[in-house]
Amino acid sequence: MSNTHTKERLQAFRIVDLPPEFYYIPNFISLEEEASILQKIPSQRWTQLTHRRLQAHPSTLTTNNTLLASPLPIYLTNPIIHRFQDLGIFDQTPHHQPNHVLINEYKPGEGIMPHEDGCAYAPVVATVSLGGALCLDISSKPTSASDQARAGLGKRHAVPTRILQEPRSLLITAGAAYGELLHGVAAVEVDEDLRPETVANWGLLGDADGMVRTGGRNVRSTRVSLTYRDVLKVSSAASKVLGGLGKR
Numbered sequence: 001m002s003n004t005h006t007k008e009r010l011q012a013f014r015i016v017d018l019p020p021e022f023y024y025i026p027n028f029i030s031l032e033e034e035a036s037i038l039q040k041i042p043s044q045r046w047t048q049l050t051h052r053r054l055q056a057h058p059s060t061l062t063t064n065n066t067l068l069a070s071p072l073p074i075y076l077t078n079p080i081i082h083r084f085q086d087l088g089i090f091d092q093t094p095h096h097q098p099n100h101v102l103i104n105e106y107k108p109g110e111g112i113m114p115h116e117d118g119c120a121y122a123p124v125v126a127t128v129s130l131g132g133a134l135c136l137d138i139s140s141k142p143t144s145a146s147d148q149a150r151a152g153l154g155k156r157h158a159v160p161t162r163i164l165q166e167p168r169s170l171l172i173t174a175g176a177a178y179g180e181l182l183h184g185v186a187a188v189e190v191d192e193d194l195r196p197e198t199v200a201n202w203g204l205l206g207d208a209d210g211m212v213r214t215g216g217r218n219v220r221s222t223r224v225s226l227t228y229r230d231v232l233k234v235s236s237a238a239s240k241v242l243g244g245l246g247k248r
């Protein structure tokens with residue numbers, strides 16, 4: 001993500017009050033595209049966790065964080081991957097495009113503990129939100145002040161804070177934001193007190209007026225996130241077997 005062209009194309013969407021690099025693009029997909037994707041997510045693939053459910057495409061990583069090479073389903077790639085390419089989002093990652101998508105579903109009152117996404121992936125995640133809106137909480141890792149200064153995460157940045165993810169939006173998390181910060185979703189039924197001072201991406205929202213009209217309250221409804229990633233280690237063993245069979 002340090003490439004100049006990428007920066008130019010995404011610059012207008014950078015969440016400027018946060019450490020580099022978070023970008024928020026409202027209305028990244030249309031209402032029709034949102035409905036079509038929601039309808040195509042296979043209902044039999046969910047794994048139920050305590051506070052959300054989850055599915056991995058094309059498959060879950062192996063125990064040593066390897067992806068068995070296999071294409072992503074078309075409803076996850078078309079039209080989204082082309083739009084990623086236009087913005088150069090994965091230009092700097094090893095495979096230059098995402099090869100893995102984790103789909104999360106949160107019902108009202110569900111969430112995910114603060115965490116980091118770790119070293120199985122290149123440090124770029126692109127998250128498309130579907131259904132309801134919710135806040136992603138951003139916090140610092142409990143590191144020493146000198147570590148934070150080295151990572152460029154000084155006090156001028158207002159962390160902890162929140163990023164409001166509207167339906168059909170895209171959030172990109174890369175660089176220090178990927179490696180040095182934690183993200184999570186509070187297990188609440190209503191996100192409260194949403195206003196410019198408490199929401200880092202307020203100026204980039206597609207419908208800030210709507211949030212003002214509801215008095216800064218976001219009553220949660222079911223929200224689905226598509227989190228696109230580039231897994232570093234890919235095993236092509238399965239495709240070699242299939243290719244070999246094809247030649248016989």
Ligand SMILES: O=C(O)CCC(=O)C(=O)O
Nearest residue numbers: 102104117127183225227
């Ligand atoms: O649903 C989200 O936006 C965040 C999900 C997440 O943090 C993850 O899948 O690692």
Ligand SMILES: [Fe+2]
Nearest residue numbers: 115116117183
């Ligand atoms: Fe995560």
